[in-house]
Amino acid sequence: MTNVQPARTASSGLSFRLLGSLEVEQDGRAVEIGGQKQRAALAILALNAGHVVSTDRLVDLLWGEQPPRTAVTSLQNFISQLRKSLGANVVVTKAPGYLLDVSPEQVDLNRFERLVAEARSLEPEVRGEKLRQALELWRGPPLADFTFEPFAETEIARLEELRSAAVEDRIEADLESGRASELVGELEGLVKQNPLRERLRGQQMLALYRAGRQAEALRAYQEARRALVEELGIEPSPVLQQLHASILRQESALQPEAGTGGGEDRLGEVARALLAGRVVPVLGPGPPSSNGKDLAALLADEFECPQEHRGDLTRVSQYVAVTQGVGPLYDHLHELFADAEPGPVERFLAGLPALARARGVGQQLLVTTGYGRGLDRAFEEAGEEVDVVAYVAVGPDRGKFVHRRPDGSETLIAIPNAYGDLSLAERPVILKIHGEIDLKPDRGSESFVASEDDYIGYLAQTELANVVPVTLAAKLRRSHLLFIAYPVVEWSLRVFLHRVFGDQPISYRSWAVLPGAQPIQQEFWRQRGVDLYEVSLDDFVADLGRRVAEAAPV
Numbered sequence: 001m002t003n004v005q006p007a008r009t010a011s012s013g014l015s016f017r018l019l020g021s022l023e024v025e026q027d028g029r030a031v032e033i034g035g036q037k038q039r040a041a042l043a044i045l046a047l048n049a050g051h052v053v054s055t056d057r058l059v060d061l062l063w064g065e066q067p068p069r070t071a072v073t074s075l076q077n078f079i080s081q082l083r084k085s086l087g088a089n090v091v092v093t094k095a096p097g098y099l100l101d102v103s104p105e106q107v108d109l110n111r112f113e114r115l116v117a118e119a120r121s122l123e124p125e126v127r128g129e130k131l132r133q134a135l136e137l138w139r140g141p142p143l144a145d146f147t148f149e150p151f152a153e154t155e156i157a158r159l160e161e162l163r164s165a166a167v168e169d170r171i172e173a174d175l176e177s178g179r180a181s182e183l184v185g186e187l188e189g190l191v192k193q194n195p196l197r198e199r200l201r202g203q204q205m206l207a208l209y210r211a212g213r214q215a216e217a218l219r220a221y222q223e224a225r226r227a228l229v230e231e232l233g234i235e236p237s238p239v240l241q242q243l244h245a246s247i248l249r250q251e252s253a254l255q256p257e258a259g260t261g262g263g264e265d266r267l268g269e270v271a272r273a274l275l276a277g278r279v280v281p282v283l284g285p286g287p288p289s290s291n292g293k294d295l296a297a298l299l300a301d302e303f304e305c306p307q308e309h310r311g312d313l314t315r316v317s318q319y320v321a322v323t324q325g326v327g328p329l330y331d332h333l334h335e336l337f338a339d340a341e342p343g344p345v346e347r348f349l350a351g352l353p354a355l356a357r358a359r360g361v362g363q364q365l366l367v368t369t370g371y372g373r374g375l376d377r378a379f380e381e382a383g384e385e386v387d388v389v390a391y392v393a394v395g396p397d398r399g400k401f402v403h404r405r406p407d408g409s410e411t412l413i414a415i416p417n418a419y420g421d422l423s424l425a426e427r428p429v430i431l432k433i434h435g436e437i438d439l440k441p442d443r444g445s446e447s448f449v450a451s452e453d454d455y456i457g458y459l460a461q462t463e464l465a466n467v468v469p470v471t472l473a474a475k476l477r478r479s480h481l482l483f484i485a486y487p488v489v490e491w492s493l494r495v496f497l498h499r500v501f502g503d504q505p506i507s508y509r510s511w512a513v514l515p516g517a518q519p520i521q522q523e524f525w526r527q528r529g530v531d532l533y534e535v536s537l538d539d540f541v542a543d544l545g546r547r548v549a550e551a552a553p554v
Contacts, residue, residue, distance in 0.1 A: 013026050013027040014026055014031075014086065014087075014090065014102060014106055015106050015107075015108070016042075016046040016049070016100075016102070016106060016107045016108065017108045017139065018043060018046055018047065018107065018108060018109045018142060018143055018159075019108050019109060019112060019137050019138045019139060019140075019142050019159070019163075020138065020139030020140040020141070020142070020144055021139070021140065021143075021144040021145045022039055022042065022043050022046075022143070022145055022146070023139075024042070024085075024086070026086075031085055031086065032085065033082070033085060034078075034081050034085075036145075037062060037074065037078060038078040038081055038082065039145070039146075040061075040062055040146055040149050040151065040152075041058060041062060041075065041078045041079070041082070042082055042100075043143060043146060043151075043152075044058060044061055044062070044151055045091065045098060045099070045100035046100055046107050046109075047109070047155060048100070049100045049102050049103075049104060049106070049107045049110065050099070050100070050101070050102070050103070050104060051099065052094050052095075052096070052097050052098070052099045053097050053098060053099070054096040054097035055072060055075065055096060055097045055098070056096070056097075057097065058075055058097060058098070059071045059072065059075060061150060061151035062075070062149075062150075062151065063150075064150045079091055079093075079098055089101065090102065108137045109142075109159070111134075111137060112134045112135075112137050112138075112162075112166075113162070115130055115131070115133055115134035115137075116131065116134050116162070116166050116169070118130055119131045119134070119169065119173075120169075123268070123269055123272075124173045124174075124176035124177045124269075125173075125177045125269050125272050125273055125276075126272055127169075127170075127173040128170055128173035128174050128177055128179075129272075129276070131166055131169055131170035131173060132170060134166055135163070135166055135167065135170065138163060141156070141160070142155075142156055142159035142160060142163070143155060143156050143159070164194065164197070167190070168197075168199050168200060168203065171183060171186075171187065171200075171203050171207075172203065175203065175206060175207060175210070175256070176256055176509075177256070177508070177509050178210075178256045178480065178506070178508040178509025178510065178529070179508055179509075180206070180207045180208075180209075180210035180211045180508075181207075181210075181211045181477065181478075181508075182478060183203070183207040184204075184207050184208060184211055184213075187200065187203055187204040187207055188204070190204075191204050191220075195224075195227045195231070196227060196228065196231060196232065198224070198228075198236065198237050198239070198240050201220065201221075201224040201236075201240060202239065202240050202243050204217075204220050205217045205218075205220045205221055205224075205240075205243055205244070205247060206243065206254065208220060209247050209254055210254070210255065210256070214247060214250070217247050218244070218247060218248070221236070221240070221243075221244040221247075224236060224240065255529050256509050256529060267533075267543055267544060267547055268547055269509075270480075270482065270511055270544060270547075271544060271547035271548045271550075273480050274352070274355070274544075274548060275355070275359055275548060276359075277356055277359065277364075278479055278480050278508075279479060279480045279481070279482050280365050280366065280367060280475065280476060280479040280480070280481055280482070281349055281352075281366050281367070281481075281482045281484060282366075282367040282368070282369070282481050282482065282483045282484065282496070283345070283346075283349065283366065283367070283368040283369070283370055283375060283484050283485055284368075284369055284370055284483065284484060284485035284486035284493065285369065285370035285485065285486075296312055296315075296316045299316045299317065299320060300316050303316075303319070303320045303323070303324060303328075305319050305320070306319070341374065341377065342374040342375065342377045342378035342381065343374060343538075344537075344538050344541050344542065345484055345485065345537055345538070345541050346374045346375045346377070346378035347378050347381070347382075348541045348544070348545060349364075349366055349375065349378065350375070350378035350379045350381070350382040350384060351382060352364045352366075352428075353382075353384050353427075353428040354382070354384075355548070356428075364424075364428040364429075365424060365428070365429050365431065365472060365475050365476070365479075366428065366429070366430050366431070367430075367431045367433060367476070367496070368430060368431070368432055368433065369433045369493055369495075369496055370485065375430065376388075376430075379428075379430075384427075384428060385406035385427050386406065386427055386428050386429065386430050387403065387404070387405060387406070387422060387426075387427050387428070387429045387430070388403075388404040388429075388430050388432060389401050389402070389403050389404075389413070389422070389429060389430070389431050389432065389468070389469065389472060390402055390404065390431075390432035391432060391433055392412075397412055400412055400413060400414065401413045401416070401468055401469070403419075403421065403422060403469075406427070413468075413469055416468055416469050416470055416473075419469045419470070419471075422469050422471055422472070424471065424475065429472065431468070431472055433495070433496050473500075476500055477500065478508070479508060480508045480509055480510050480511070481506060481508070481510040481511075481530075482510065482511050482512075482513075483510070483511065483512035483513065483525075483530065484512075484513050484537060485513075485537060486512065486514060497528065501528075506528055506529055506530060509529075509531065510528075510529070510530045510531065511530060511531045511532075511533060512525050512530050512531070512532050512533070513533045513535065513537055513540045514532060514533070514534060515534055515535055515536045515537070516534065517532060517534050
């Protein structure tokens with residue numbers, strides 16, 4: 001007995017998919033449609049959903065220039081069968097033909113075009129996500145089961161061009177968002193599939209250049225030129241030629257745009273990236289809630305520095321180091337910071353893992369080059385168990401990292417590329433770059449922190465992945481970075497950046513928070529393609545927290 005679905009009186013719950021083979025669903029269940037011509041008739045009506053398609057037009061599209069004498073009768077039979085499958089009021093007779101009476105959103109093609117249109121006015125990060133949503137609607141070549149039908153040829157070409165343009169728009173948004181490195185492989189495949197699309201060629205060149213691969217970017221131009229000359233007998237467009245010249249000159253304009261001030265739009269960009277689980281905060285030596293003048297005054301009082309030095313942290317530190325030695329200076333810094341209560345910055349960071357769980361985006365990785373206990377205590381107060389991966393700067397295990405679990409057990413990470421006992425899916429991870437001291441009974445109290453000399457072995461490493469578990473190294477290179485509490489461009493920050501990125505700009509759009517930045521500091525971050533917020537840390541965190549709550553209340 002044939003299983004015929006009962007007639008329906010409403011179109012709600014129906015969805016029509018054209019971006020692939022034709023599929024129809026009712027409330028999530030597949031609806032079977034009859035033979036090829038009947039399916040083709042439905043596809044034509046779905047392409048024109050909400051609009052009347054005349055009988056003459058349907059006959060022409062289904063049978064071409066020489067339709068059989070029974071074409072109209074056959075069409076009427078198709079419509080009758082469609083009404084049985086979809087519902088009596090879904091396919092409507094309306095002069096001079098028929099109408100698929102559904103909302104545009106019930107057809108995947110219309111949803112795709114709406115999402116693409118909405119994306120155009122958005123900021124790069126959100127634009128890219130919106131375009132990804134649109135492209136996820138595609139299940140394969142459009143109208144895949146009608147490739148040889150007369151009605152489909154022109155429509156397939158149009159839809160394929162729409163998809164190609166959307167892919168290129170999404171790549172453009174990702175380039176603007178600082179994701180050059182992750183695009184290189186994808187663009188290589190796209191260029192092989194579409195060797196004559198100059199926009200793709202230009203995006204490939206730009207992605208390679210921003211990923212620090214200038215020679216390959218120039219070679220990509222030569223390959224593009226050769227393909228165009230051999231296939232079409234033409235030179236690359238002026239736009240592609242200009243891009244080639246700009247890469248040769250290493251023009252700064254080729255890097256993603258980076259500003260030097262605040263701004264609601266850019267703050268929203270940081271918030272959205274946090275919500276997407278794409279940000280790794282990098283916490284400096286701080287103190288996060290203080291500034292250099294405050295610290296200078298504290299040290300000046302403790303060590304009775306000359307009055308004229310009180311507001312200058314560098315001069316106060318030099319005075320103490322020369323007159324009383326580095327040990328007492330380190331000891332006092334440890335007293336100030338190691339036992340400090342967590343401030344707003346640390347508490348905000350400790351709240352990120354809960355946000356990640358609520359959003360289902362995986363756990364948080366945080367990096368610190370500071371040596372205070374404020375961050376650890378903030379996580380304890382938040383009830384968050386964390387894995388700590390810390391660099392051993394002094395002692396017999398110097399030059400390696402140690403993995404410390406919440407239960408207190410430790411494992412020395414001897415072979416980072418083979419270390420599998422660490423997963424961001426389980427718990428947040430704090431990566432401590434500043435250096436763990438392997439204290440022994442015979443070591444003096446001056447050994448609270450690692451000196452610059454202790455980092456020589458670390459700095460000599462050719463790649464961070466040689467000492468850090470590969471899971472964490474990969475996460476660092478695939479993420480936006482948010483630099484917090486770096487009142488000066490200090491050496492542990494330089495070590496970190498050098499080990500991760502070498503001499504190249506950071507691959508993904510990143511940000512640093514630094515109130516009252518001096519020109520040398522502005523230039524330091526600019527050269528690395530980092531967007532600088534010149535606001536107080538507490539204000540930044542308060543504003544960012546509000547933007548996160550507005551963007552995705554949980």
